[in-house]
Amino acid sequence: MKLITFYGSRGLKVVKGENQYVWDYQGKRYLDLHAGHGVAFLGHRNPKVVDYLKRQLDTIITLTTAFDVEIREEMLKEIDDLKPEGMDNIFLLNSGTEAVELSMKVARKVTGRKKFVAFRNSFHGRTMGSLSITWNKKYREPFEPLISPIEFIEFNQLDELKKLDKETAAVIFEPVQGEGGVIPAKPEFVKALREETENKGILLISDEVQAGFGRTGKVWAYQHYGIKPDILTAGKAIGGGFPVSAVFLPDHIANTLGEGDHGTTYGGNPMAAAAVTASSKVLKEDRVPEQARVKGETFMKMLRDALEDFRSVREVRGLGLMIGIDLRLNPGPAIKVLQDSGVLSLKAGLSAIRFLSPYMITNQDMELAVDATRKGVAETEGKRST
Numbered sequence: 001m002k003l004i005t006f007y008g009s010r011g012l013k014v015v016k017g018e019n020q021y022v023w024d025y026q027g028k029r030y031l032d033l034h035a036g037h038g039v040a041f042l043g044h045r046n047p048k049v050v051d052y053l054k055r056q057l058d059t060i061i062t063l064t065t066a067f068d069v070e071i072r073e074e075m076l077k078e079i080d081d082l083k084p085e086g087m088d089n090i091f092l093l094n095s096g097t098e099a100v101e102l103s104m105k106v107a108r109k110v111t112g113r114k115k116f117v118a119f120r121n122s123f124h125g126r127t128m129g130s131l132s133i134t135w136n137k138k139y140r141e142p143f144e145p146l147i148s149p150i151e152f153i154e155f156n157q158l159d160e161l162k163k164l165d166k167e168t169a170a171v172i173f174e175p176v177q178g179e180g181g182v183i184p185a186k187p188e189f190v191k192a193l194r195e196e197t198e199n200k201g202i203l204l205i206s207d208e209v210q211a212g213f214g215r216t217g218k219v220w221a222y223q224h225y226g227i228k229p230d231i232l233t234a235g236k237a238i239g240g241g242f243p244v245s246a247v248f249l250p251d252h253i254a255n256t257l258g259e260g261d262h263g264t265t266y267g268g269n270p271m272a273a274a275a276v277t278a279s280s281k282v283l284k285e286d287r288v289p290e291q292a293r294v295k296g297e298t299f300m301k302m303l304r305d306a307l308e309d310f311r312s313v314r315e316v317r318g319l320g321l322m323i324g325i326d327l328r329l330n331p332g333p334a335i336k337v338l339q340d341s342g343v344l345s346l347k348a349g350l351s352a353i354r355f356l357s358p359y360m361i362t363n364q365d366m367e368l369a370v371d372a373t374r375k376g377v378a379e380t381e382g383k384r385s386t
């Protein structure tokens, strides 16, 4: 039997993960800044997440949301302190793309409009709806026709916002574009986007599947911008490694939805609720967003200082612990050198190395990553590291 993965093999057999590290079968340790596409932001096997999951295994594993169960009540209490402002309703799903799909359905139902606007370099998932609003043609074209109408506009360009019209149900944006190259939104752009959408009765969806849950230095990435979106999608980090995603909605939107508008067999299952409960506790108890902010600043400065003399390095950018090193070269070979040097990372866009570090990264880890990056970039440039 062969496993279909759709991802190129990294040639590494991993036998164990703990906190910010994984080990291969020969016992070699790797600093994991790939973190399962950013899922392991709270570390691999965070003890609180493991404890909650183990206890839940001994209680009940599966139960749809038509029935009540204590762990879901505990989850609602825990996440209440973390909810996006004004969003008192949460719907749980199993993956980021499912959360995006639901946000699109909600936008159509609430506004009665059909059109979606997304941005150049956006990534929102790979099922038919989320794929329709994902920028990269390579992902989209083999599967067309997708849903319509969709319009892509330039990210971070104020002029583009004139294109928003009253046919549009929602604009979906990533406060920090992840997959597309680790590109943070500019504050003046987000403010204008919020104003323009509000004026035209368009919903604003903040897709925080990658940026959300503390990674950028705030619980939610939109909070850097002094605005409030209408809908927020979350995933990856919120389950501490367990597959779970969420859509947050304010009352005035949630109240327009009724029985049968959506559904999911697994969404909100007791294990997922246990994972979100534990992850929320960790986020608060360890002041994770604050750690991500401080460590992200340190890490980014170290990278900028260490890489300033490389002509192939265009920019080191990011927010908190969501960091991209944009190169004038294909980053693939550098990512391989990093891996051989004991640091796992991933690509973003066509030209960036992306670090999605677990929040417990130490200064020593950062030094290791910086040295490995210098080596990777130097070898990719075809010269020796100095």
Ligand SMILES: Cc1ncc(COP(=O)(O)O)c(C=O)c1O
Residues within 6 Å of the ligand: 037, 095, 096, 097, 098, 100, 123, 124, 125, 126, 174, 178, 179, 207, 208, 209, 210, 211, 235, 236
């Ligand atoms: C911003 C954003 N939205 C949606 C998704 C899709 O999430 P998933 O792969 O869990 O379906 C991703 C995944 O990388 C993402 O980064």
